[in-house]
Amino acid sequence: MAFMTVEQAQEMLEPGGHFPSWVAELGLRIEAISAQGLRARLPRAPHIQRAGGVVLGQALMAMADTMLVFTFAEALGRLPSMATISLTTNFMRAAVDCDVIGQARALKLGRSTVFGEVTFFTDADPAPIAQSTAAFAVLPDGNAKFTRVGAKGA
Amino acid sequence: MAFMTVEQAQEMLEPGGHFPSWVAELGLRIEAISAQGLRARLPRAPHIQRAGGVVLGQALMAMADTMLVFTFAEALGRLPSMATISLTTNFMRAAVDCDVIGQARALKLGRSTVFGEVTFFTDADPAPIAQSTAAFAVLPDGNAKFTRVGAKGA
Amino acid sequence: MAFMTVEQAQEMLEPGGHFPSWVAELGLRIEAISAQGLRARLPRAPHIQRAGGVVLGQALMAMADTMLVFTFAEALGRLPSMATISLTTNFMRAAVDCDVIGQARALKLGRSTVFGEVTFFTDADPAPIAQSTAAFAVLPDGNAKFTRVGAKGA
Amino acid sequence: MAFMTVEQAQEMLEPGGHFPSWVAELGLRIEAISAQGLRARLPRAPHIQRAGGVVLGQALMAMADTMLVFTFAEALGRLPSMATISLTTNFMRAAVDCDVIGQARALKLGRSTVFGEVTFFTDADPAPIAQSTAAFAVLPDGNAKFTRVGAKGA
Numbered sequence: 001m002a003f004m005t006v007e008q009a010q011e012m013l014e015p016g017g018h019f020p021s022w023v024a025e026l027g028l029r030i031e032a033i034s035a036q037g038l039r040a041r042l043p044r045a046p047h048i049q050r051a052g053g054v055v056l057g058q059a060l061m062a063m064a065d066t067m068l069v070f071t072f073a074e075a076l077g078r079l080p081s082m083a084t085i086s087l088t089t090n091f092m093r094a095a096v097d098c099d100v101i102g103q104a105r106a107l108k109l110g111r112s113t114v115f116g117e118v119t120f121f122t123d124a125d126p127a128p129i130a131q132s133t134a135a136f137a138v139l140p141d142g143n144a145k146f147t148r149v150g151a152k153g154a
Numbered sequence: 155m156a157f158m159t160v161e162q163a164q165e166m167l168e169p170g171g172h173f174p175s176w177v178a179e180l181g182l183r184i185e186a187i188s189a190q191g192l193r194a195r196l197p198r199a200p201h202i203q204r205a206g207g208v209v210l211g212q213a214l215m216a217m218a219d220t221m222l223v224f225t226f227a228e229a230l231g232r233l234p235s236m237a238t239i240s241l242t243t244n245f246m247r248a249a250v251d252c253d254v255i256g257q258a259r260a261l262k263l264g265r266s267t268v269f270g271e272v273t274f275f276t277d278a279d280p281a282p283i284a285q286s287t288a289a290f291a292v293l294p295d296g297n298a299k300f301t302r303v304g305a306k307g308a
Numbered sequence: 309m310a311f312m313t314v315e316q317a318q319e320m321l322e323p324g325g326h327f328p329s330w331v332a333e334l335g336l337r338i339e340a341i342s343a344q345g346l347r348a349r350l351p352r353a354p355h356i357q358r359a360g361g362v363v364l365g366q367a368l369m370a371m372a373d374t375m376l377v378f379t380f381a382e383a384l385g386r387l388p389s390m391a392t393i394s395l396t397t398n399f400m401r402a403a404v405d406c407d408v409i410g411q412a413r414a415l416k417l418g419r420s421t422v423f424g425e426v427t428f429f430t431d432a433d434p435a436p437i438a439q440s441t442a443a444f445a446v447l448p449d450g451n452a453k454f455t456r457v458g459a460k461g462a
Numbered sequence: 463m464a465f466m467t468v469e470q471a472q473e474m475l476e477p478g479g480h481f482p483s484w485v486a487e488l489g490l491r492i493e494a495i496s497a498q499g500l501r502a503r504l505p506r507a508p509h510i511q512r513a514g515g516v517v518l519g520q521a522l523m524a525m526a527d528t529m530l531v532f533t534f535a536e537a538l539g540r541l542p543s544m545a546t547i548s549l550t551t552n553f554m555r556a557a558v559d560c561d562v563i564g565q566a567r568a569l570k571l572g573r574s575t576v577f578g579e580v581t582f583f584t585d586a587d588p589a590p591i592a593q594s595t596a597a598f599a600v601l602p603d604g605n606a607k608f609t610r611v612g613a614k615g616a
Contacts, residue, residue, distance in 0.1 A: 018205075019204065020200065020201050020202055020203055020204055020210065021200075021201040022176075022179060022180075022201045022202045022210065022212075022213065023210065023212060025176060025179070026176075046174065046175075047174050047175040047176045048174060048176045049174055050173065050174055051172075056174065056176065056177065056216075057219055057237075057238045057241070058176075058177060058215065058216035058219050058220065059176065059216075061212065061215040061216065061219070061241065062210075062212035062213075062215065062216060065211055065212050065215070066212065083211075083245065083248065084211045084243075084245045085244065085245060085547060085548065085575060085597050086242065086243070086244045086245070086398075086547065086548040086550075086597050087211070087215065087242070087243055087245075088240065088241070088242040088243075088396040088441065088548075088550055089238075089240070089241050089242075090239065090240045090394075090415075090423050090441055090442075090443055091237060091238045091239060091240070091241075092415060092416035092418075092423045093416065094237065107398075107400060107435075107436050107439065108400035108401060108435070108436065110400075112574060112599075113547060113575075113599065115398050115400045115439075117439070127415075127416070128415050128416065131415065131423075131425070131441060133396065133398055133439060133441055134398075135398055135547050135548050135597065137574075137575065239393060239394065239421060239443050240393065240394040240396075240443050240552075242394075242396055242550040242595065244548075244569075244577050244595055244596075244597055246569060246570035246572075246577045247570060261552075261554060261589075261590050261593065262554035262555065262589070262590065264554075266420060266445075267393060267421075267445065269552050269554045269593075271593070281569075281570070282569050282570065285569065285577075285579070285595060287550065287552055287593060287595055288552075289393050289394050289443065289552055291420075291421065326513075327512065328508065328509050328510060328511055328512055328518065329508075329509040330484075330487060330488075330509045330510045330518065330520075330521065331518065331520060333484060333487070334484075354482065354483075355482050355483040355484045356482060356484045357482055358481065358482055359480075364482065364484065364485065364524075365527055365545075365546045365549070366484075366485060366523065366524035366527050366528065367484065367524075369520065369523040369524065369527070369549065370518075370520035370521075370523065370524060373519055373520050373523070374520065391519075391553065391556065392519045392551075392553045393552070393553060394550065394551070394552045394553070395519070395523065395550070395551055395553075396548065396549070396550040396551075397546075397548065397549055397550075398547065398548045399545065399546045399547060399548070399549075402545065
């Protein structure tokens with residue numbers, strides 16, 4: 001029994017859902033979700049392409065971080081508060097004026113730290129255009145251990 | 155003699171400027187630019203905050219990549235075509251419902267590869283909330299060596 | 309037709325071979341090599357274990373970098389001068405007093421930049437204990453473009 | 463009042479000290495230690511140089527990880543069990559047949575996760591030759607939460 005359906009995950013990505021509007025504007029489409037991983041599509045669109053139609057690396061990094069939230073939630077069977085500890089992206093090829101597909105999977109589910117990766121490619125070619133690897137902290141309820149700064153956190 | 159003024163850099167970030175609209179929506183404000191580095195501000199805004207007001211890690215990664223384009227251009231004295239090779243971000247503290255300031259600097263300017271870092275903090279505290287380090291490729295004119303996939307690149 | 313045999317690769321790892329003696333002391337055993345990738349084994353040994361028998365993360369990082377040299381050489385069909393641009397390792401589990409196996413593969417072979425990854429696991433469990441991702445520069449003959457500092461490079 | 467003196471830190475690096483012999487063979491010299499950071503020297507030596515005298519990237523990564531153990535211990539005022547979560551190194555210049563100096567500092571000391579960086583340079587030039595950034599887990603006494611695999615951990 002899955003934790004989330006594709007429809008439930010998609011709903012979290014819509015405006016007014018789980019993510020703020022700047023993430024919703026990526027227009028991500030969840031294509032598959034299971035304990036084995038998540039596949040999502042970043043549709044081609046001018047607002048995320050730089051001169052010449054190259055899909056923004058910034059959009060891929062945001063997509064990676066967003067996809068991993070779902071990936072860990074599905075693998076854990078719950079949606080805890082999480083915080084990215086470290087995320088590295090290697091950019092290998094430029095995707096030009098086309099959709100980008102991301103395939104994410106959890107690599108390790110620890111009690112307080114989880115690890116995952118996202119591989120990006122296009123419909124035209126299975127060769128990866130980019131790869132993200134990340135460690136996330138799974139926060140205890142109430143986030144008591146997470147350092148905050150700023151207006152509410154000082 | 156600087157390559158870019160703060161005003162010129164800011165203009166590149168406005169809608170219709172050098173960056174596509176999804177990056178422009180971050181609302182980045184360039185505060186200082188010199189060969190020694192770039193300081194920019196990500197103003198507090200709900201569209202880049204998740205529940206509880208935490209500023210999105212995705213926004214910081216996009217800010218890092220964007221700031222480094224200016225940083226390398228200013229240090230090189232020209233704006234070549236560049237492509238991010240690798241970008242790593244470590245997230246140390248949550249910034250809550252506040253501006254985030256980034257301080258970027260170039261660490262190495264090679265003929266074909268350049269390196270830089272961005273440190274993020276808030277007005278409330280000089281301690282870093284996040285740090286990005288990156289390698290960028292400086293592309294030869296015409297981008298002949300850069301692999302592209304997709305509609306125009308297949 | 310392969311570029312290197314397992315025996316040739318192994319010979320490069322022996323004292324007096326391609327790598328300096330500190331790398332040779334890891335005692336790496338090449339188990340398989342092809343254009344699809346490289347498998348190598350780090351034998352259990354006290355000199356690379358810290359208290360409690362935990363295999364050193366330092367040894368895994370050195371193993372990753374070393375394995376990728378072979379991996380790129382085999383995929384390229386030649387052994388060019390290479391220089392690591394960036395290498396990230398995520399450590400997921402501790403390997404305790406046991407061999408560690410690394411599986412490396414090339415993800416992108418560009419003219420001047422190549423990308424690869426190494427996944428580490430143990431005989432006891434196929435789940436990854438660590439993962440390295442890296443970008444390497446492929447240097448033109450003569451290394452003319454590579455910045456050097458120090459005794460000979462000043 | 464400092465937690466460790468230079469002499470105490472140096473003793474931990476000697477054969478039979480805190481680190482296994484493969485790390486001791488780097489011959490690291492601690493030059494300064496304080497809550498503000500750690501400076502250490504990797505002496506020039508053939509066993510860590512590849513053809514042409516280039517100091518091994520593998521040695522710098524091992525040095526970074528090792529230095530951060532001291533750096534976090536000094537900043538925390540105790541030597542807890544720690545485990546590297548993620549370590550990224552960007553290699554900017556080749557150090558040729560010379561000492562390499564590392565300057566490490568803690569960037570964030572959380573209850574369960576700490577962050578730091580190490581910048582590498584040579585006596586000839588203050589410009590960085592490499593930079594490592596890392597996140598470490600600070601383990602509770604007994605390491606109960608740390609996943610182990612292998613002979614003792616299965």
